[in-house]
Amino acid sequence: MSDKLKLVVWSREDYELRLSNIRRRLEQESIDALLLADNSNIYYLTGRVFAGYIYIPRQGLPIYFVRRPVEMEGDGVVYIRKPEEIPAAIGMMPPQRLGLELDVLPYSTASRLAAIFPEAETVNASPMMKQVRAVKPPSALQMLRESGARQTHVYNQIPGLFHEGMSDFELQVEIEHISRMEGCLGQFRISGDSMELYMGNILAGANADAPSPYDFAMGGAGMDPSLPVGANGTLITPGTTVMVDINGNYTGYMTDMTRVYALGTIEPLALKAHQCSIDIHRELTGMMRPGTPAKSLWERAEEIVTRAGLKAYYMGHRQHAGFIGHGVGIEINELPVIAPRSRDIIEENNVIALEPKFVIPTVGAVGIENTYIVHSDSAERITDAPEEIIYFDR
Amino acid sequence: MSDKLKLVVWSREDYELRLSNIRRRLEQESIDALLLADNSNIYYLTGRVFAGYIYIPRQGLPIYFVRRPVEMEGDGVVYIRKPEEIPAAIGMMPPQRLGLELDVLPYSTASRLAAIFPEAETVNASPMMKQVRAVKPPSALQMLRESGARQTHVYNQIPGLFHEGMSDFELQVEIEHISRMEGCLGQFRISGDSMELYMGNILAGANADAPSPYDFAMGGAGMDPSLPVGANGTLITPGTTVMVDINGNYTGYMTDMTRVYALGTIEPLALKAHQCSIDIHRELTGMMRPGTPAKSLWERAEEIVTRAGLKAYYMGHRQHAGFIGHGVGIEINELPVIAPRSRDIIEENNVIALEPKFVIPTVGAVGIENTYIVHSDSAERITDAPEEIIYFDR
Numbered sequence: 080m081s082d083k084l085k086l087v088v089w090s091r092e093d094y095e096l097r098l099s100n101i102r103r104r105l106e107q108e109s110i111d112a113l114l115l116a117d118n119s120n121i122y123y124l125t126g127r128v129f130a131g132y133i134y135i136p137r138q139g140l141p142i143y144f145v146r147r148p149v150e151m152e153g154d155g156v157v158y159i160r161k162p163e164e165i166p167a168a169i170g171m172m173p174p175q176r177l178g179l180e181l182d183v184l185p186y187s188t189a190s191r192l193a194a195i196f197p198e199a200e201t202v203n204a205s206p207m208m209k210q211v212r213a214v215k216p217p218s219a220l221q222m223l224r225e226s227g228a229r230q231t232h233v234y235n236q237i238p239g240l241f242h243e244g245m246s247d248f249e250l251q252v253e254i255e256h257i258s259r260m261e262g263c264l265g266q267f268r269i270s271g272d273s274m275e276l277y278m279g280n281i282l283a284g285a286n287a288d289a290p291s292p293y294d295f296a297m298g299g300a301g302m303d304p305s306l307p308v309g310a311n312g313t314l315i316t317p318g319t320t321v322m323v324d325i326n327g328n329y330t331g332y333m334t335d336m337t338r339v340y341a342l343g344t345i346e347p348l349a350l351k352a353h354q355c356s357i358d359i360h361r362e363l364t365g366m367m368r369p370g371t372p373a374k375s376l377w378e379r380a381e382e383i384v385t386r387a388g389l390k391a392y393y394m395g396h397r398q399h400a401g402f403i404g405h406g407v408g409i410e411i412n413e414l415p416v417i418a419p420r421s422r423d424i425i426e427e428n429n430v431i432a433l434e435p436k437f438v439i440p441t442v443g444a445v446g447i448e449n450t451y452i453v454h455s456d457s458a459e460r461i462t463d464a465p466e467e468i469i470y471f472d473r
Numbered sequence: 474m475s476d477k478l479k480l481v482v483w484s485r486e487d488y489e490l491r492l493s494n495i496r497r498r499l500e501q502e503s504i505d506a507l508l509l510a511d512n513s514n515i516y517y518l519t520g521r522v523f524a525g526y527i528y529i530p531r532q533g534l535p536i537y538f539v540r541r542p543v544e545m546e547g548d549g550v551v552y553i554r555k556p557e558e559i560p561a562a563i564g565m566m567p568p569q570r571l572g573l574e575l576d577v578l579p580y581s582t583a584s585r586l587a588a589i590f591p592e593a594e595t596v597n598a599s600p601m602m603k604q605v606r607a608v609k610p611p612s613a614l615q616m617l618r619e620s621g622a623r624q625t626h627v628y629n630q631i632p633g634l635f636h637e638g639m640s641d642f643e644l645q646v647e648i649e650h651i652s653r654m655e656g657c658l659g660q661f662r663i664s665g666d667s668m669e670l671y672m673g674n675i676l677a678g679a680n681a682d683a684p685s686p687y688d689f690a691m692g693g694a695g696m697d698p699s700l701p702v703g704a705n706g707t708l709i710t711p712g713t714t715v716m717v718d719i720n721g722n723y724t725g726y727m728t729d730m731t732r733v734y735a736l737g738t739i740e741p742l743a744l745k746a747h748q749c750s751i752d753i754h755r756e757l758t759g760m761m762r763p764g765t766p767a768k769s770l771w772e773r774a775e776e777i778v779t780r781a782g783l784k785a786y787y788m789g790h791r792q793h794a795g796f797i798g799h800g801v802g803i804e805i806n807e808l809p810v811i812a813p814r815s816r817d818i819i820e821e822n823n824v825i826a827l828e829p830k831f832v833i834p835t836v837g838a839v840g841i842e843n844t845y846i847v848h849s850d851s852a853e854r855i856t857d858a859p860e861e862i863i864y865f866d867r
Contacts, residue, residue, distance in 0.1 A: 088698050116667070117667070118667050118669060122698075122699055126698055127699070128669070128686055128699060128700065128701055129686040130667060130686040130687065130688070131686075147684065147685070147686045147687070148685055148686050148692070148701070148792060149684045149791060149792045150684060150791065179580075182579055182580075182581045183579055184579060184580055185577055185578060185579060185580070186576075186578055186579070186580045186584070187575050187576045187597065188580075190580070203581065205581070252650065252653040255650075255653065256649075256650045259646040259649065260646055262696070264671065264696060265671035265672060266669060266700050268669075273510070273511070273524060275662075277659035277660050278659060290478075290542030290543045292522055292523040292524040292525075292540075293541070298542065302656070302658060303724070303725055304482050304516075304521035304725070305520075305521070305522060305658065305660075305725030305803075306522065306658050306659075306660045307522055307542070331697055331698070331699030397543060397544065398542060398543045398544075409699075
């Protein structure tokens, strides 16, 4: 038995599908070769993260340039110490148009990689790889269903964690604990240079209205100005809600789910807004079909909210978020984006987290988030915890 | 009472010191102005994270260009929607040499920022900011001492968490839980595009020898190939060690500490290696003085290890790490780096995590890590848990 790591984790069939998805885009964009370095893209193709680069020519076989870990084996594995060793291994046919992940790679890294192919025109392959990853292969859909089931199992245990006098932060720590025991990997992959979140977002009462610097749907002041988002130590008191939006990464492909818990009697405006969120889910999942423009979902939700007279509280109150849904998978912010100026068109096997939410001043945040798989004639919900507000004291 | 957030969290005096540290470097490198966008650098100057940019001219006052959160107040705060609005607010004196964080900013972002100052020569300000942050202001030293004290308090509770039949992963989840209850912020800031770690690294038995893709001192196979580092579900059994290297971020400035626990009887080679690590700490802290080249610490440790005949196990066995220490603060990998080709010179108020470690096949990892503050005539240890191997069953 070999102690070596197999480079490609996916089945042969799955790997070939993923590779052909990339190649089709290379064809469409007339890119001769792609040099991938981003962990999320390396994971997409191989099912593992390694330090190094994948060189994918439009024709021919990929070459895996590995720095670490040692002792990996697989077709096309070449060990290197630095990227300048890449051209010699590629041989006689340097690319004329080379794709690099320019939205992700640091400027210095991208410049260094571009410089080792001085004859090549460098093009930004980040949008292309986002497109590729937006449509999930069957294996990814299974992993997403598995993440959703385990996340649901965790959410169903949340009411049992509450005790009187608990703060939002204390509740968060207990939810993290059962998530990790359930096998949550913890790591929260985000595309973008300045998005940070530890393990999820818990918002209790008035803290839901505290603006945060990050482009998440909801804010919160956080426990420290070095990470100003989410729980801030607010006591969970009667008449307020607790919104739970915690990490669903159990398999490398993550789901996204939000539920609301409460104590005592919640004022009718908040109850109405919560029901409005559920109504939006019902309406939008009916529209979530291949060929639908993503922005039309945003527009339909906007109509429903406006008609309900809830616009002032929609997607925040003091500060508003600019989207109500997003693709999810290896990273939490994949395509399509459900936003007013989105140009994305919904495709079969997109996986979309929909999160129409409201902030009701002094009460807290309400509304739900579910993750859905887009099929040709339906949207499959894979985050199945009960959608109504769950009362800790009933 | 205003509900608005104050932009600068630090005291006036502290803020002025931090600003003057940056300005001194601008002077030295003849940079006319700096445009900072990286969360870690924004936090360094202001004590908070916001979405936006800080424009720091060599002369004159900084301007804070904020996208989010809303409602911040402070001298020089200007709200913008996009960076193209920056030049108009700066006025008549565009910079000729503009510093950007080119080692951190994505290529697309850096190119966009450079393009809004078309007349300016763009220079890489990442190395400069790393130099600035390597020398900690008094406020940071206090925060580091606080992080160290709280991390020590957590480590002292670890023996009580163990029960027979526990896996490395189960122990990790319990350590995470008490860390969070102690106020650990969880977020593990790392500079570099492809480093990932959730909350820390626990290595039990033979898994310590599993190579990982990341440039950490130690590896481990991890629970899933999407995050291949650390605990992999290994049962903690007699005759093996458990190395604990878990997040010390309690204040925005983090400490780094590693300790070793064990069950049953550990073979003499491992005990010898653990003592060798402690000996290296004693020796190197005696050399850790302003003016000492960082690489001379690496060389001295190398001599000690070679004389002890432990070279084959030093900093890994199947895969070796290329450094034995690193600066620590807002990020886990700051300057100086204690490595063979490091050009760093140790300065007063550097904060250095030293981690000479060994992997003994089948037994596991041994050795300790401490965080030290460099003073003119001493090195102050701020991670104070007992250094010897702690036996769970004694």
